[in-house]
Amino acid sequence: MKYINLSLCLIALIFLQCHSPNSNQDEKKPDINRFEIELVAENLNQPMSMDVLTDGRILIVEKDGAVKVFDPYSQLVSTIAQIPVNKRFNQPFTTSGKKYDADDGMHGVVLDPDFDNNKLVYMYYSPEGEDSKSVLARYKWEGNSLDLNSKKILLEWSTQRERCCHWGGGMIFDREGNLLIAIGDNSGFNINDKDGDSRRTSGNSNDLRGSILRIKPEEDGTYSIPDGNLFTKGMEKTRPEIYIMGVRNPWRLTMDSKTGWLYWGEVGPSTDEFNRAREAGYFGWPYFIADNKKNTAIKTEYDTLHIVNNSQYNTGLVELPAKPIPSIAWYDRNPSELFPIPGSGSLSAVGGPFYRKADFNNAERPYPAYYDGKWFVTDYVRGWIMVIEVDDEGNYYSMEEFMPEGTFKGINDMDFAPNGDMYVLQYGHDSYAPYARDAKLFKIKYNGGNRQPIAKASSDKIAGSVPMKGRLLTEGTIDYDNNISQYNWVLTSESAESIEFSEQNPDINIEVPGVYQAILTVTDEEGAIDRDTIEITAGNEPPQVSIEFPESNSSFYFPGDEVKYSINISDDEDHQIDNSKIKIWADYLPEGFELQNFITNLKNSPIHFSANSILGKQLINQNNCTQCHRLNQKAVGPSFYEISNHYKGKEGVYAQLSEKIMGGTKGKWGQAEMPANPAVSLVEANAIVDYILNSTNSTEDKTSLPRSGTLKVANKDDAGHLIFKASYTDNGWGKISPLETSTxxxxxxxxxxxxxxxxxxxMRLYTPHFKQPNHLIPNGKTSYIGLNDTDLTGITKVGLDIINFAKIEKSNWKISLKANSPSGEIIGSSMLDNLNEEVDKFIKIPLKSTIGKKDLFIVIENNNYQKGMEVFEIRSVKFFK
Structure with a gap:
């Protein structure tokens, strides 16, 4: 739960410091591999906030008003209520998604400190209806559902629904049982516009918006005002509920259980903040940002020591508290000069939990004391998690990245469970998209003890003629504690005869043809074991298959061009290659799909499947469609064969079936209802339809391409990879089954x-927006980008896609194209001011005639470079024939 018990924490901390035998070790920075990221729930619908029960369950609220519970024991997510909330703006304006999509809806949830006894849950949301407002409501959770009839409205305030944004949403109880609620400024981006003027909210002492409130909930569903808020009760033109005034979009609250100080992240206009409040205070928005820098959006001059709110929409005090409290850390779109915050570009600061190990004295696996007194924070756009260490005054002391190997997309909330695990709630980067693929709940577990070894079995040869000599290999086997005590191999034949090896990488000599199992067992000093198995085929040398592109570039295809290809096949046992057993396939992998996953599935797919069909089958497995549909047997729904036979050949079938997949359907094949799959895009739905319609086809429905030939390339610029697959299945040898090689x-x-x-x-990374590919920016006198193993045959120019080229075209930047190393042979070079941006928006550098594959380096130099000077973003590079 989001509250603390200070006295117990202090007692536990003293006890641990005095009696823990591993306290010194516990205070060292732990190896990052001691932390494990585990996906525990997905298929969530715009999850916004969560709180953790004392029994380990996770209460989650979603933007559309659903209240859900994740049970870590059953691993199931159940819905306990649906709160009617507002989901739309009144005007067609939004920063992302479709028109009218709103940041309005469900915003936050917190459990009562005495929840185990009173079962009370508090929610902050914008209710459905014509009345534009937000409310703080209390409900009772009985059994498996929230009692909607138990609703008590503690507090409500008017909002505007004309323009986005900023609702805040974090809530937490302090140690006195006071409830703190983070409320955004409910303003757009133009301070001269009524709905964009946050002086009427954040700068308004008589408005709850743009503030962090602090109230004391009472048993009867009302609230009282605790001592110590910013304004005293009854003070004219003020709201006594305000604890923190002058915030823009405070995103997630936490408290240090040792000091009781409040911490939060704040999304700014172009500078984001991490803030700390030791007591009630004014934090300056919209007049100040970061360490009390003036907000440049306010054009009129103002006295920083005598702030006057002269907005015509202000209903509160005209003279505001002087000298606002500055942030403890901040960053903008450029690299941070003061704080080690990774990345540049778009940003969105989110606060997380403040960790005190004393809070987890009886936890199963608490985080180590190294993180004691540190604040976990994240960035919704950039995906990192950082830990901020503060000094005795709560001021910034240091910062470092936590789990840099982790990759997250759109973290909305983080919190620790009683067992010590940290839960991470991920909204994803698909704004306003229901059931987005990245809407997930993770947990990050810490292992402070012995780590199980990870066995990886391999061999320098997995098939060959006899006598077959080779070596079994443990390369890739990992033990993070470096305490493996024993390697054991068992090589077993089809007749169950076996031979054991105690060497780590034993040599083998197989003289009897057959299929053998080689089992590797790895044991560490603590007795933890792991196993891995490989299969070795002796008696048949696998065929050799290669794909070549004579007279064509072997790295790139060019729209509207022709690709010449040739397939070479050889086999030691097959003196004559059987052409009927050759399968050659080519198709386009659409842009946006992961290449390696596709290649893995392609190798096991029949030749009559298009790339779309293969992707469709992959998506069917990912979306659990097989729970209701079988290939050729009826289940809950019709089989894919039935659907294919019914719809194949009908006009508009792709659009019709794609709509059913995304939107759901009922009654066509009986009473069973197919739920909607809104996270499936139209491109993905079409791929699923393609697989279904082709499921009844056989291999004979599509012939193999010839062993050599010419392939006409589609005349479009937005296609993905052009994939070639060539396979040959040999005739086997003796009793050994045929082997297939696919390339x-x-x-x-x-x-x-x-x-x-x-x-x-x-080169520094620049994130323009989380739905766009990252850019790179030169970050020194000499920078470079390298692309390995690139065929430059026939390439005459290399084009740079430079953002805002006009800003730097008359500068001292030099671009050189070099082969094989950043200091290698120069095969193209030019000063930027000698180049022009052409109609296709590329800056083209001539390349001298170069044959074959090279490691290509694009070297960017400027002897006059210094930090702060005008730089440029490179989005992409294009190769021209």
């Missing part, structure tokens, strides 16, 4: 986004 190669679109380049140096 897959992909040709890239000639436009390559820099976010997918292989190497960079002295």
């Amino acid at each position: 897959v190669l992909g040709l890239k679109n000639p436009r390559v986004f820099v976010s997918s380049y292989d190497t960079t140096s002295n």
Whole structure:
């Protein structure tokens, strides 16, 4: 729960410091591999906030008003209530998503400190109806549902629904049982517009918006005002509920259980903040940001020591509290000069839990004392988690990234469970999208003891003729504690005869043809074990299959061009290659799909499946469609064969079935209802339909491509990889079954986004928006981008896609194209001011004739570079014939 018990925490802390034998070890920075990220729940619908019960269950509220519970024991998510909330603006204006989509809806949830006895839950939301307002409501949770009839409205206030944004939403109880509620400024981005003027909210002492409130809930569903708020009760033109005034969009509250001080993240206009309040105070928005820098959006001059709110919409005090409290840490779109905050570009600060180990004295796996007194924070856009250490006054002391290997998309809330695990609630980067694929709940567990080894079995040869000599390998086996005590291999034949090896990487010599199992068992000094198995086939050398592109570029395809290809096949046992057993396939992988996953599925797919069909099958498995549909057997719903036979050949079938997949349907095949799948995009739905319609086809419905030939490339610029697959199944040898070798190669679109380049140096990452690929910005006198193993045959120019080229075209930047190393042969070079942005928006650098594959380095130099000077963003690089 989001509240603390100070006396118990202090007693536990003293006890631990005096009696813990591992206290010194516990205070060292732990290895990052001691933390494990585990996905525990998905298929959530815009999750906004959560709170943790003392029994470990997680209470989650969603933007559309659903109240859900995750049970860590059953691993199930259940819905206990649906609160009617407002979901739309009145005007067609939004920062993301479709028109009218609103930040309004459900905002926050917190459990009563005495929840185990009184079962009370508090929620902050904007109710459904014509009356534009927000409320703080209390409900009783009985059994498996929230009693909606038990609702008590403690507090309500008027809002505007004309323009977005900023509702805040964090809530927490302090140690005196006071409830704190973070409320955003409910304002747009133009301070000269009524709905954008946050002086009427955050700068208004008579308005609850743009504040953090502090009230004392009473048993009868009312509230009282505790001592110590910013304004005394009865003071003219003020609201006594206000504890913190002058915030923009406070995002998640936490408290230090040792000091009782309040911490929160705050989303700013272009500078985001991490804030701390030791007592009631004024934090300056919209007049100040960060460490009390003036807000440049306010054009009129104002005295920083005598702040006058002269907005025509202000209903509160004209003279505001002087000298606002500054942030303890802040950052903007540029690299942070003061704080080690990673990345640059778009940003959205989110506060997380403040950790005190004394709060988890009896926890199963508490985080180590190294994190004691540190505040976990995140950024919704950039995805990192940081820990901020503060000094005895609660001021910034240091900061470091937590679990830099972790990748998150759109964290909305974080909190610790009683057992010590930290839960991370992820909204995802698809704003306003119901059931977005990244809307998930994770937990991050800490292992302070022995870590189980991870066995990885391999061999330098997994198939071959006899006598077959090889070596079994443990390469890739991991033990983070470095205490493996024993390696054991068992090589077993089909007749169950076996031989054991105690060496780590034993040599083997198989003389009898057959299929063998090689089982690796790894044991550490604590007795923890892990196993891995590989299969070895002796008696048949696998065929060799290669794909070549004679007279064509082997890295890129070019729209409207032709690709010449040739398939080479050899087999030691098959003296004549059986052409009927050759399968050659080519198709486009649409943009936006992960290449390696596709290649894995392609190798096991029949030749008559298109790339879309293969993707469709992959998506069907990911979305658990097989729970209701089988390939050729009726289940809850019709089989894919039935659907294919019914719809194939009908006009508009793709649009019709895609709509059913995304929106759901009922009654077509009986009484069973197919639920909606709003997280499935139209492109993905079409791929699923493609698989279903092709499920009744056989291999004979599509013939293999010839062993050599020419393929016409589609004349469009937005296609993804052009994938070739060639396979050959040999005739086996003796009693050994035939072996198949599949080779897959992909040709890239000639436009390559820099976010997918292989190497960079002295380039900083810039995140323009979380739905766009990252850009790179030169960050020194010499920087470079590298793309490995790139065929430059036939390439005459390399084009740079530079954002706002006009700003730097007359500058001292030099671009060099170098082969094989950043200091290698120069194969193209130019000063930027000698180049022009062409009609296609690319800055093109001539490339001298180069044959074959090279590691290509784009080296960017400026001897006059210094921090703060005008720089440029590179979005992509394009290769031209």
